[in-house]
Amino acid sequence: MIKLTLPMPRLGETMDSGTIASWTLSEGDFFERGDTLLELETDKTLVEYPALESGRLVETLVVEGDVVDVGDPIAIIETDKTWPIIGNQDEGASPADPMSPSAAAGAVSSSVTNEASNEAAFSGNGVRATPFARRLATLGSVDLTELVGTGRRQRIEATDVIAALKGEITQRPEFLLLHGLGSNAMSWNGLITSLEANGGRVNAINLPGHGDNPREANRIDDLADDVIAHLRSQSGKVCLVGHSLGALVAAKVACQVPTAVSKIVLIAPAGCGPEINSDFVRGLANVKDMEHLRALLAMLGPKANAIPEAAASNMLEELSRGRLHDLVDQLLDGNSSRLDILPLLAEIGEKLSVSVVVGTQDQVVPRDHLFRLPSHINIHVVNAGHVPHWDAPTEIAALLQQ
Structure with missing residues (x-):
């Protein structure tokens, strides 16, 4: 298995750090693609950090309540496949450049994205999706054209992509x-x-x-x-x-x-x-x-x-x-x-x-x-x-x- 170091993701252009709200797994726990590894808190919202592939949480490098700068390591995992946000690393290797688009974690926002951002989320294939959903779909190799969104006017939300990662179907309440x-x-x-x-x-x-x-x-x-x-x-x-x-x-x-x-x-x-x-x-x-x-x-x-x-x-x-x-x-x-x-x-x-x-x-x-x-x-x-x-x-x- 590949050992990777997870970095603190940048969840917005003005974000410099985030707070570890809670770990949903303990050291040694196995996880599946789409499972939530931890919850992060910024000055704007509470977000989930999902697993892009299956694996095992080897070690948590920070604890709940810690304020962590963007790009700093937060955990070490083992997985069968390289995650796009990280790339191959040996244990202790530096995480990907947090300023690059590929270093932005596929975090799922728990708040409602404003309409202006949603409209800007159209792509060339005509699919409506929030920026978080589009980013997560890219990192997780999820085809947005195959999803039915649960958002307003069938907009694809990050939760829809998470469900696809888990092999589930989301239902609009x-x-x-x-x-x-x-x-x-x-x-x-x-x-x-x-x-x-x-x-x-x-x-x-x-x-x-x-x-x-x-x-x-x-x-x-x-x-x-x-x-x-x-x-x-x-x-x-x-x-x-x-x-x-x-x-x-x-x-x-x-x-x-x-x-x-x-x-x-x-x-x-x-x-x-x-x-x-x-x-x-x-x-x-x-x-x-x-x-x-x-x-x-x-x-x-x-x-x-x-x-x-x-x-x-x-x-x-x-x-x-x-x-x-x-x-x-x-x-x-x-x-x-x-x-x-x-x-x-x-x-x-x-x-x-x-x-x-x-x-x-x-x-x-x-x-x-x-x-x-x-x-x-x-x-x-x-x-x-x-x-x-x-x-x-x-x-x-x-x-x-x-």
């Missing part, structure tokens, strides 16, 4: 977003942009009684039936995301068609207890004027209260149609909630991964409801009101992309 009472699919626009920018396929639908959905909702089950019909018209599995009343609908759907769901994320879910802001719920069904609507929006959080006048006018027109009365009558018993999502979550937990997002400033459902959730639930508490995907969009997008 797919999301189905279900809005809450009195809202519509457009309420997800900001989150949709983030998910699509990271390669996700996203579908947000209007539930019965909302938006342009012509079907009325006399019962909460009508909402779930509509979602189930949608899923049965599609192929593959989705990450099912529901907000507020939409979270209860998502739980019902997951119980009935678990084979169509990969995981479920519930944002500020209704039904974890009888306590609820009944004035807010009834207000949505009986909104009087713009002043009344603005008062309701103020209960949702700072971002909701800042909705532009044109969007608020559209919302007022939609709510004034009076399509929510039957749902609200079923939802409330006096000033208490009739909903109970807990038995559904107990059933789902045997089949799917479930995450719940709770806002610390929620004025519609008490944040203390999180203490009633089953133990198998992954709970995420964020500094937000009743609409965390408006108040903390970056955190919610990151959670969904895990």
Whole structure:
């Protein structure tokens, strides 16, 4: 076998050094082509250093937390084939010139590449790929024309090249977003942009009684039936995301068609207890004027209260149609909630991964409801009101992309 010294790669024109975030292997461990050897941290992002061929980690020359200059040795490996970024070396030989293009390591960025860089990543063969993906493909002898990218507009990401190195096929994550009472699919626009920018396929639908959905909702089950019909018209599995009343609908759907769901994320879910802001719920069904609507929006959080006048006018027109009365009558018993999502979550937990997002400033459902959730639930508490995907969009997008 060939013994090689791995250098600290240059991950950008202005990078002079990087920090060893973590080693994923121990000395003596064997690795396959495409396996992550270690994670590096720069001032911009956290990146993975992948193996370009199979081999064995002989010795780590630096430890986690060390700051290493570009080009300095970080590890010694044994491998059957020479890696393009290094060339043949005897143990102790100097690494390749870090200033040359061939010395740049095939590291995979965990951050979203900006659109300008992506567009510049076109090559003569017409393939769209990020610069990291193109560099890694060159070093690993991967034909980009044979890959289907999981990035935006099928752009090839570095993770796609890593998968090809491992002999795997990457799948674009797919999301189905279900809005809450009195809202519509457009309420997800900001989150949709983030998910699509990271390669996700996203579908947000209007539930019965909302938006342009012509079907009325006399019962909460009508909402779930509509979602189930949608899923049965599609192929593959989705990450099912529901907000507020939409979270209860998502739980019902997951119980009935678990084979169509990969995981479920519930944002500020209704039904974890009888306590609820009944004035807010009834207000949505009986909104009087713009002043009344603005008062309701103020209960949702700072971002909701800042909705532009044109969007608020559209919302007022939609709510004034009076399509929510039957749902609200079923939802409330006096000033208490009739909903109970807990038995559904107990059933789902045997089949799917479930995450719940709770806002610390929620004025519609008490944040203390999180203490009633089953133990198998992954709970995420964020500094937000009743609409965390408006108040903390970056955190919610990151959670969904895990």
